[in-house]
Amino acid sequence: MAYDFHRDLQSIQAPVIHFDHVSKNYQKGIPALDDISFSIEKGEFVFIVGNSGSGKSTLLRLMLREIAPTKGKVYVAGRELSRLHRYQVSKYRRSIGVVFQDFRLLKDRNAYDNVAFAQRVTEVKPSEIKQRVPRMLSLVGLTEKYKAFPAEMSGGEQQRVALARALVNNPVILLADEPTGNLDPKTSWEIMHLLEEVNRRGTTVVVVTHNHEVVDSMQKRVIMLRKGRIISDEKKGGYVYAKY
Amino acid sequence: MRSIRTFFYCLRQGIRSIFHNGMFSLATVGTIAASLFLLGLFFFVTTNVRYMISEAEQNVGITVLFDEDADDEKIAWIGEEIRKRSEVSEVIYISPEEAWENYKKDHFNEELAATFGDDNPLEHSDSFRVMLREVEGQPVLVRFIETLDGVRQVNAMESVADSLSGINRVVALISVVIIAVLVAVAMFLIHTTVSMGISVRRDEIAIMNLIGATDFFVRFPFMVEGMLLGLCGALIPLGILHLIYARVILYLTGEFQSVFQSITFLTEKQEFQYLTPGLIAIGVLIGWLGSSVTSSKQLKKIGLR
Numbered sequence: 001m002a003y004d005f006h007r008d009l010q011s012i013q014a015p016v017i018h019f020d021h022v023s024k025n026y027q028k029g030i031p032a033l034d035d036i037s038f039s040i041e042k043g044e045f046v047f048i049v050g051n052s053g054s055g056k057s058t059l060l061r062l063m064l065r066e067i068a069p070t071k072g073k074v075y076v077a078g079r080e081l082s083r084l085h086r087y088q089v090s091k092y093r094r095s096i097g098v099v100f101q102d103f104r105l106l107k108d109r110n111a112y113d114n115v116a117f118a119q120r121v122t123e124v125k126p127s128e129i130k131q132r133v134p135r136m137l138s139l140v141g142l143t144e145k146y147k148a149f150p151a152e153m154s155g156g157e158q159q160r161v162a163l164a165r166a167l168v169n170n171p172v173i174l175l176a177d178e179p180t181g182n183l184d185p186k187t188s189w190e191i192m193h194l195l196e197e198v199n200r201r202g203t204t205v206v207v208v209t210h211n212h213e214v215v216d217s218m219q220k221r222v223i224m225l226r227k228g229r230i231i232s233d234e235k236k237g238g239y240v241y242a243k244y
Numbered sequence: 245m246r247s248i249r250t251f252f253y254c255l256r257q258g259i260r261s262i263f264h265n266g267m268f269s270l271a272t273v274g275t276i277a278a279s280l281f282l283l284g285l286f287f288f289v290t291t292n293v294r295y296m297i298s299e300a301e302q303n304v305g306i307t308v309l310f311d312e313d314a315d316d317e318k319i320a321w322i323g324e325e326i327r328k329r330s331e332v333s334e335v336i337y338i339s340p341e342e343a344w345e346n347y348k349k350d351h352f353n354e355e356l357a358a359t360f361g362d363d364n365p366l367e368h369s370d371s372f373r374v375m376l377r378e379v380e381g382q383p384v385l386v387r388f389i390e391t392l393d394g395v396r397q398v399n400a401m402e403s404v405a406d407s408l409s410g411i412n413r414v415v416a417l418i419s420v421v422i423i424a425v426l427v428a429v430a431m432f433l434i435h436t437t438v439s440m441g442i443s444v445r446r447d448e449i450a451i452m453n454l455i456g457a458t459d460f461f462v463r464f465p466f467m468v469e470g471m472l473l474g475l476c477g478a479l480i481p482l483g484i485l486h487l488i489y490a491r492v493i494l495y496l497t498g499e500f501q502s503v504f505q506s507i508t509f510l511t512e513k514q515e516f517q518y519l520t521p522g523l524i525a526i527g528v529l530i531g532w533l534g535s536s537v538t539s540s541k542q543l544k545k546i547g548l549r
Contacts, residue, residue, distance in 0.1 A: 094456035121457035123250055
């Protein structure tokens with residue numbers, strides 16, 4: 001029987017993500033990650049913070065199974081990601097939503113088609129796409145802009161479309177890589193509130209960010225990295241506290 | 245249902261990509277079409293030469309003459325030995341009377357023939373006429389018959405057999421070389437077209453990868469693109485070859501009547517019953533192979549596989 005990640009992620013009680021002494025070396029020399037261990041429980045909202053080159057993006061790429069660890073093991077829903085076959089990786093990623101700093105929208109498609117794209121490539125029925133896409137656009141407040149192309153939208157609106165695309169397949173985990181990096185403070189807050197709303201609905205949210213203000217005021221769990229190592233892991237932390 | 249939907253989605257993407265890479269697609273179709281057009285021409289030549297050979301084989305025979313002192317028993321034994329050979333389709337005994345009648349018919353007019361009266365200058369020239377299954381087997385068979393006891397002479401029409409087989413071999417060799425070069429060029433162009441398509445759609449493919457598209461879903465549009473280019477590259481020459489075949493045969497038999505008067509060509513129907521599916525299969529195969537290998541390599545190269 002095919003392994004159903006989505007079902008397991010929804011039903012799991014143990015940590016949904018677990019890093020077990022993970023190291024990642026891209027080349028000989030300084031490791032991008034050095035013997036990292038931590039767990040994320042189901043329904044948590046976690047910030048991963050740290051300077052450039054601290055290993056934050058490597059952490060996300062490992063969770064996405066874009067890369068494999070040099071040492072140690074990464075578990076999601078109790079499954080070791082390195083052991084997944086290529087065909088299982090695509091099924092696994094359908095349970096994970098991803099948002100990027102640069103939005104990564106398809107420039108030749110409007111907001112509706114960008115969101116629908118995520119469903120089309122996962123071979124969802126057209127009738128279901130017609131139902132889910134407007135619902136997601138409404139959730140991110142873009143009902144009126146469904147025909148707009150990326151070039152016709154502000155950065156905040158583009159990030160909302162990206163968020164709708166990440167959520168349309170009903171992911172159990174949402175990974176956000178600097179989601180407010182290209183946005184002004186007001187828009188950044190709007191996006192963070194949306195992520196908080198998504199988390200309230202039961203999705204585990206992992207946000208990699210540089211945004212001190214957001215991290216400090218949201219009072220969520222903060223894992224701080226420096227030179228590939230975890231230097232603090234606060235249950236209700238802030239960027240300032242984690243720094244020292 | 246799901247796979248049909250996916251198939252049509254990939255088909256649309258493949259067609260979209262063909263138009264997106266307009267000039268490269270055109271160049272690819274053009275090269276495949278040129279290769280397959282030449283292949284078609286060589287197919288016409290080789291199949292017709294083979295047909296002519298098989299026609300000629302029915303008329304090409306070996307004449308076996310016996311020693312003057314060979315009795316009926318010996319002649320019968322020689323006949324049996326020859327019949328045992330796999331290259332032989334038929335052995336006909338020609339008596340001295342038949343031989344003289346045939347000679348007179350072919351070389352003398354009635355007046356001249358009458359001067360011989362009842363004399364038969366070919367009295368000791370009874371023979372076997374040996375018909376072959378394939379012209380290629382003639383030299384071996386001749387050598388064998390010459391070793392048989394009681395055989396005086398073996399006459400074979402080697403020049404006809406050799407030249408027909410020779411033409412076929414040369415045509416086949418030239419066609420293989422030229423087609424191999426053109427197929428290589430076509431594959432290179434497919435590689436370039438698909439690589440361009442991947443490069444243009446790189447962002448889209450990266451997103452597809454991250455949101456859980458299967459490997460097949462990512463690669464199949466490129467394979468569809470390659471196969472469609474190959475199909476177009478096969479249909480164009482097939483259309484042209486259809487148009488020209490009957491005309492060329494008509495021209496050859498009309499303009500070069502003296503050369504082709506006794507030669508028959510394959511009909512259009514006989515030619516195209518194999519050529520049509522053959523060229524379509526080769527075109528689609530070239531397209532599929534080129535795009536499949538390239539998409540796999542390119543996606544690995546940019547880290548998306």
